[in-house]
Amino acid sequence: MRAPAVSIRGLRKTYRGAPPGAPPAVDGLDLSVAAGSCFGLLGPNGAGKTTTIRILCAASPRDAGEVAVLGVDPALEPRVLKGRIGVVPQLDNLDPDFSVLRNLLVYARYFGIPAPRARERAAELLRFVRLEDRSGDPVEELSGGLRRRLVIARALLHDPELLVLDEPTTGLDPQSRRVLWDRVRELRRGGKTILLTTHYMEEAEALCDRVAIVDRGRVLVDGAPADLVRTHARRSVVELRGESAALASLAAPPDEVDRLEDRTVIYSDDGETLYHKMIQSAPGADAHLRRATLEDVFLRLTGRGLRE
Amino acid sequence: MSGILGDAGPLSLQVWRRNLEVYLVTWRTACVSVVEPIFNFLAFGLGVGTLTREVAVDGAAVPYEAWVAPGIVAMSIMFQSFFDCLYGSYIRMYYQRTFDAITATPASLDDVVVGEALWGATRALIGSLTTLLVLLAFGHARTPAAAAVPLLAVCGGLLFGSAGLCFTGIVRNIDSINYPLHLVGVPMYLFGGLFFPVDAMPGWARAIAAANPVHHLAEALRECCGGGLGPRVWLTALGLLAASVPLLALALRLMRRRLVK
Ligand SMILES: Nc1ncnc2c1ncn2[C@@H]1O[C@H](COP(=O)(O)OP(=O)(O)OP(=O)(O)O)[C@@H](O)[C@H]1O
Ligand SMILES: [Mg+2]
Numbered sequence: 001m002r003a004p005a006v007s008i009r010g011l012r013k014t015y016r017g018a019p020p021g022a023p024p025a026v027d028g029l030d031l032s033v034a035a036g037s038c039f040g041l042l043g044p045n046g047a048g049k050t051t052t053i054r055i056l057c058a059a060s061p062r063d064a065g066e067v068a069v070l071g072v073d074p075a076l077e078p079r080v081l082k083g084r085i086g087v088v089p090q091l092d093n094l095d096p097d098f099s100v101l102r103n104l105l106v107y108a109r110y111f112g113i114p115a116p117r118a119r120e121r122a123a124e125l126l127r128f129v130r131l132e133d134r135s136g137d138p139v140e141e142l143s144g145g146l147r148r149r150l151v152i153a154r155a156l157l158h159d160p161e162l163l164v165l166d167e168p169t170t171g172l173d174p175q176s177r178r179v180l181w182d183r184v185r186e187l188r189r190g191g192k193t194i195l196l197t198t199h200y201m202e203e204a205e206a207l208c209d210r211v212a213i214v215d216r217g218r219v220l221v222d223g224a225p226a227d228l229v230r231t232h233a234r235r236s237v238v239e240l241r242g243e244s245a246a247l248a249s250l251a252a253p254p255d256e257v258d259r260l261e262d263r264t265v266i267y268s269d270d271g272e273t274l275y276h277k278m279i280q281s282a283p284g285a286d287a288h289l290r291r292a293t294l295e296d297v298f299l300r301l302t303g304r305g306l307r308e
Numbered sequence: 309m310s311g312i313l314g315d316a317g318p319l320s321l322q323v324w325r326r327n328l329e330v331y332l333v334t335w336r337t338a339c340v341s342v343v344e345p346i347f348n349f350l351a352f353g354l355g356v357g358t359l360t361r362e363v364a365v366d367g368a369a370v371p372y373e374a375w376v377a378p379g380i381v382a383m384s385i386m387f388q389s390f391f392d393c394l395y396g397s398y399i400r401m402y403y404q405r406t407f408d409a410i411t412a413t414p415a416s417l418d419d420v421v422v423g424e425a426l427w428g429a430t431r432a433l434i435g436s437l438t439t440l441l442v443l444l445a446f447g448h449a450r451t452p453a454a455a456a457v458p459l460l461a462v463c464g465g466l467l468f469g470s471a472g473l474c475f476t477g478i479v480r481n482i483d484s485i486n487y488p489l490h491l492v493g494v495p496m497y498l499f500g501g502l503f504f505p506v507d508a509m510p511g512w513a514r515a516i517a518a519a520n521p522v523h524h525l526a527e528a529l530r531e532c533c534g535g536g537l538g539p540r541v542w543l544t545a546l547g548l549l550a551a552s553v554p555l556l557a558l559a560l561r562l563m564r565r566r567l568v569k
Contacts, residue, residue, distance in 0.1 A: 015569055041360045059411065060569060087412040093405035097330045110413035111324045195386065 003071060005162050005193035006033035006056060011065035013051055013217075015266070025051040027217030029065070035212075037193040038184065040204040040225075042294075043214035044302050049197040050090055051167050052214070053057060057087050070161055083111060086155030090166040090197075092147050094154070095140045100126070101135040112159040118157070125153035129183060145176030152183065163187060165196040168201060180183055181207055201295040215302045225294050233296035236271025236289060238278070240264045244285035247278045258300065267300075309373075312557045314418035314564075323410060324422025325477040328430065345384045345439035352376050352503055353446065362407055363505055378529035379502030381439045382464070384522035386522050388435035389428035390493050393472030397424050401476065407567065421473060421563050425556050428469020429462045436461035443533070451535040460532070460541070463548035464525045471556040477562025496522050521548060548564060 013026040025046040033039040041049045041245040054060035058078035065075055076144045095103050101122055108118035125218060126132045129149035134142070142150065148168060155163060165184070167178040177200075185208055188194055198204055204211050205225045212222035229235075233257065240247055247265045248257050255268040268274050275289040314532045331338050353373040363375040398404040409419050426535035436457050443449040449457075499506075499513065500522035506514050528544035532539075 001363070006387070017569075059408075062406065079416065089405075089406075089408060091405060093409040095326070095406065095409070096404060097334055102333075106326050107409070110323070110410060110415045111321060112414070189487065215414070237362070275377045 002035040004032045004036075005070060006039075006069075006195060007066075007068045008032070008052070008056065009066045011052065011055065012063045013048075013055060013060070014063060015051075015180070020262050024063075024217055026055070026071070028061075029214065029218055029223070032180035032217060033193060033195055034296060035193050036188075036191055038188045038196070039215060040205050040208035040211035041195065041197040042199075042201070042211050042298060043197075043206055047214045048217040049214055050166055051217075053164055053195070053197065055165055057235060059067050059087075059293070060269075073074060075092055080097075083158065084159070084161050086163045088148075088151050088155050088163070088165040088168055088284040090170075092148060092149060092151055096140050099138055100131060100142070100150055103139055103150060107151045107154050110260040111160060117287055118141040121157055121159075122153075125156055128156075129153045130179065130187075145172045145179070148172060148176070148180065149183070152180070155192045156187075160192070162195065163291060164228055167197055167199065169200065170196065177203070196268065201293060201298055205294050211297045213268075213298060213301055220301045228291050228297050229294055232300055233292035234269050234271075235292055236268055237292045237296060238266045238268065238271050239290070240278075241286040241288075244278070247282055247285055247287065250274065250277050250281065265296075267296065313422055313558075314552060314560050315414075315416050316418040316422040316560070319415040319419040320423035320426060322431065323415065323420050324426040326410075327423070327427040331431075341388060341435065345380055346442050348380045348383060349377065349442050349446065352380060353440045353447055356503065358462075361414050364401060365505075373446070374448050375505075375530070376503060377443045377446070378533040379434050381461075381529050381533070382500070382522055382526035383497050383502055384439045385432040385464045386468045386497055387493070387523065389432040389467075390472045391436070392431045392476055392494075393424055393428040393469040394479075394536060395482075396486060397476045398479065398482060399555070400424075401567070402482070415549055417564060417567060418560055421560050422556065425469045425473055425552075425559065426465060427467035428472060432465025432468065449533045451533065453532040453535050453537045453541075456537060456545075457531040458539050459545050460525060460528055460548070463545045463552070464468070464521070467521055467552040467555060470552045470559050472515065473559035476554060477559060477561060477566050496520055499528045500526060502526050507530040518564035520550065524530045524548075545549045 008029060008031040011026050011029040012024055014024040029048065037154060041052065043049050051060065055062045056067055056074055058074035058081050060077060066274060069081055070084050095106065099108060104122040104125065105118050108121065113121065126135055129152055131146060131149055132154065134146065139147065169180050172180065184194060208225060210222060210224055212219045241263045248264045248266060251257055251268065252265045254276065255266055258265040266274065268292050271289050275287060278285055278287050353376055353384050357373040360372045362369040363372050365375065410420050412419050430452055440449055440454060479485050497518060500520045501517050502522065506517040506523065525548065528541045532541050
């Protein structure tokens, strides 16, 4: 078995200047990302995803814990490590004064890629992210989706072994998002390890081999999305509204029931049978049967309250 | 993190080159900073020159226009580098997140800051050369000794650029840039003896001028624009360069404190 691409144990970090008594941004986080896999870091706002990513990309120092990225400790050999990973930050930082192509050519120089090779590579990558027709356009004129794709191309110039994407699809329309998914899948097929964060659970289910749900700087659970759904939200979900909530009493262990303000949610391994029982005993009840998703797991584990 | 300039290395030249390319791509806006010294020369040389025809230098009378011309070069050197490393660097750091982009590559923050300072020196060089062209056009630098101007520009630019970066490392926001700009930058050139001789001023003002690098820069520029290449020119270049090293080291620390979180 190959060594994990990322391995983190007991990671801790409190930002300097954080208000006294504020909880650490990362508080004993453990994580292992298998080489060649796509791993999703999920969690509410402020959970510590970006902080974790910044630490493993050598952009931020840590207070405690062991971190090995591609076998390298980011705190000890940042330059070596940064030459082997590609980073797509949460906030775009393209050069607004340059064209699409020049953004890539200039960036390639920081990796020591010789100019002729950089030109080839840039052309290749612009095709890869479907921007080949826009290479002379000023970056300022690109839409959010195109900018995101350009940032991804830029992160791939030096053919990194690990690609780290912090919320790559936030703010994108469904079409752009799917183009991006498609590109990420292709990279994974090509053998790259991918670590991404997202607030879209269907994105994590669509892309990731494994995910970790992080909250308050700690991993709550990790595993394959389907396994997590089965363990924490069963196979199916029946949602009941209003009067019909009384029907929740029909649920029997190991079914699990969450009572929310406006509805009751029942997680069941056999939601179909449960649903039909309900419809029979109260025809016309406001009941709704659906497949359990990662979003159910996320909400059950991290709670429904707002974070920030 | 070893030497006085941290772990800055050859990649700082790539940071410098990026800034140069932006400058070349956005040449239209860059032209504005070339026009400025022309205005300064017209206002001070020809304008103020109508009030004060001559300046006494070591007992000899020098036409005011010829006397003030190197002062305008000094102003250009100081302002181009100080302003770019203050305002320009702040925009790159905060609004464009260019520093974040670059430090995600093998380049370090120290490379970025040193590259920015080198760029500041380059802005000073460009400013000095364009101003020098204006002086040549008006016949105030017709001497081979004026070839020392670029050297003084680079050394001075490195110093004022490093000073600008120190402030970039501590200002709270873009508006606060006005403090170093108007409370440090402007007095430095207004009272640096660029537009009127400091000899005529009270003792305390002369003492302040003696501690002002812009003043020394202007005096060295006067010497070489006047045809001399005495020790003052070389010592000033050396002094400016030597002073910029600790200042740049300070800028590195302040920037690390600000950005490494
Ligand atoms: N530069 C900083 N200085 C001080 N505190 C910070 C800084 N950056 C983040 N924090 C705090 O650290 C915690 C974790 O933030 P982080 O950005 O890692 O969360 P996140 O999981 O990426 O959230 P989001 O989903 O909103 O991007 C938050 O409480 C945040 O307020
Ligand atoms: Mg984040």
